[in-house]
Amino acid sequence: xxxxxxxxxxxxxxxxxxxxxxxxxxxxxxxxxxxxxxxxxxxxxxxxxxxxxxxxxxxxxxxxxxxxxxxxxxxxxxxxxxxxxxxxxxxxxxxxxxxxxxxxxxxxxxxxxxxxxxxxxxxxxxxxxxxxxxxxxxxxxxxxxxxxxxxxxxxxxxxxxxxxxxxxxxxxxxxxxxxxxxxxxxxxxxxxxxxxxxxxxxxxxxxxxxxxxxxxxxxxxxxxxxxxxxxxxxxxxxxxxxxxxxxxxxxxxxxxxxxxxxxxxxxxxxxxxxxxxxxxxxxxxxxxxxxxxxxxxxxxxxxxxxxxxxxxxxxxxxxxxxxxxxxxxxxxxxxxxxxxxxxxxx
Numbered sequence: 552x553x554x555x556x557x558x559x560x561x562x563x564x565x566x567x568x569x570x571x572x573x574x575x576x577x578x579x580x581x582x583x584x585x586x587x588x589x590x591x592x593x594x595x596x597x598x599x600x601x602x603x604x605x606x607x608x609x610x611x612x613x614x615x616x617x618x619x620x621x622x623x624x625x626x627x628x629x630x631x632x633x634x635x636x637x638x639x640x641x642x643x644x645x646x647x648x649x650x651x652x653x654x655x656x657x658x659x660x661x662x663x664x665x666x667x668x669x670x671x672x673x674x675x676x677x678x679x680x681x682x683x684x685x686x687x688x689x690x691x692x693x694x695x696x697x698x699x700x701x702x703x704x705x706x707x708x709x710x711x712x713x714x715x716x717x718x719x720x721x722x723x724x725x726x727x728x729x730x731x732x733x734x735x736x737x738x739x740x741x742x743x744x745x746x747x748x749x750x751x752x753x754x755x756x757x758x759x760x761x762x763x764x765x766x767x768x769x770x771x772x773x774x775x776x777x778x779x780x781x782x783x784x785x786x787x788x789x790x791x792x793x794x795x796x797x798x799x800x801x802x803x804x805x806x807x808x809x810x811x812x813x814x815x816x817x818x819x820x821x822x823x824x825x826x827x828x829x830x831x832x833x834x835x836x837x838x839x840x841x842x843x844x845x846x847x848x849x850x851x852x853x854x855x856x857x858x859x860x861x862x863x864x865x866x867x868x869x870x871x872x873x874x875x876x877x878x879x880x881x882x883x884x885x886x887x888x889x890x891x892x893x894x895x896x897x
Contacts (some may be wrong), residue, residue: 558689559739560895561625561696561732564618565865566611567725567852568602577711577720584713590720595828599723599853601706607641609650611726612702616655618865619698623730627655630730631694633668634685636677636701636857638757638886639708646670651700674755675824675885676745677701677857678727682881682893683743685731695733701857702726708757710784718785721827723853727861742810743893744803748795755792755886757785796830796884801837803892804882811894813878815840818894820873824883825849825859846872856885873897 572580574587574597590596602611612635620627635648648668657664673680678701685697705722709715731740759782760767768776800823808814821844823831828849835845846867848859855862860881867873877897884890 555690556692556733556735557737557739558686558731559734559736560729560864560897562619562621562623562730563861563865563868564615564620564622564728565726565858565862566614566618567600567862568606568611570601570603571598572601573598574720577716581711582713583711583716583719585716585720593829594721595849596721596853597850600725602704602724606704607647607650608637608639608702608704608726609641609647609654611704611724612647612651612700612728613654615702615726615728615861615865616651616698616700619728619730623696623732625696625730627657628662628664629696630657630664630666630698632666632685632688632697634671634681634697634699635668636671636673636681636699637703638672638674638677638856639703639705640670647702673885673889674887675826675854675856675859676883676887676889676891677885678860679743679881679883679891679893680745680889682731682740683745683891686740686743689731689733697731698728699731699861700726700728701859701861703856703858705856708785710780714780715784717789718787721854723855725852725855725858725862727858727863727865729861729864738896741894741896742807743891744807744810745889745891746799746803747887747889749887751791751795751888754888755785755787758782793827793830795888796826797833799888799890800830800834800882800884803890804880807880807892807894813894817878818880819844819877820867820879821845822860822863822867822879822881824885825852825863826854826884859883
């Protein structure tokens with residue numbers, strides 16, 4: 552009987568749009584009644600990136616995907632599957648995965664390869680839900696190379712006014728990608744752990760429409776859809792999210808450590824989802840994690856939801872913080888509520 556292959560991350564990539572928007576820019580350019588000090592004190596965010604008008608999520612993703620494919624040393628036609636995690640797809644449907652497939656050129660030429668494209672809607676936990684799926688596909692032998700992308704264009708759907716400042720100041724646009732590949736070496740994703748608690752489904756949500764209603768978007772007498780602000784923009788009960796994020800991230804990390812027979816001291820690098828720097832600092836302090844074992848980019852990019860962990864992996868590998876042989880813990884929490892953790896031997 553043949554042994555199952557291990558699944559490891561063979562390549563990483565990232566992309567952020569060029570437009571920088573500082574906290575001061577939110578006040579100056581958008582007229583939001585806020586200050587940089589107010590935002591930094593509560594979130595740690597100093598600036599974020601915004602995509603230009605006309606740029607969609609798959610447009611960001613294609614840059615990160617090409618980077619990851621190159622770093623993995625494979626061709627795009629070596630891919631067996633695309634998994635795309637996002638809460639900001641171009642449209643209600645289809646998902647962004649097929650747009651990315653086309654933009655990568657997989658549908659053209661004599662070597663066209665119509666790989667399956669799976670879209671994941673688990674918000675800030677989307678990358679880890681995708682990593683669990685990609686790992687399972689590779690370890691089962693169904694795929695040899697899976698492209699996993701987390702990408703978001705938040706800025707086009709933020710209430711950038713004083714009314715929406717609490718949520719609007721948090722988010723930025725970015726894309727991160729990894730290639731999950733098969734290997735016979737003793738390395739890779741050791742375990743993944745996911746969870747969800749639907750009791751809090753409405754605590755952090757952007758509804759936009761209600762498919763239970765007919766019509767699902769209210770219309771005026773000319774048939775033009777009318778969306779109220781509480782439906783159009785993201786709504787969040789911040790204190791409840793903060794408290795649950797800490798509890799769930801800490802619990803799932805401990806669960807993963809127990810599963811792998813390790814302690815926090817055995818982990819070389821902690822890659823926490825970048826929702827709020829204060830959440831991560833609380834976790835770090837409570838668990839006694841030294842600064843050199845934690846990476847952040849929320850100060851420069853804000854919360855990029857499904858893109859936070861893969862962009863951190865790409866940055867850390869590029870600057871030498873993440874090296875072959877290190878044991879890495881990735882942890883996330885987000886809307887749903889959903890959460891996850893993965894332990895990886897790099």
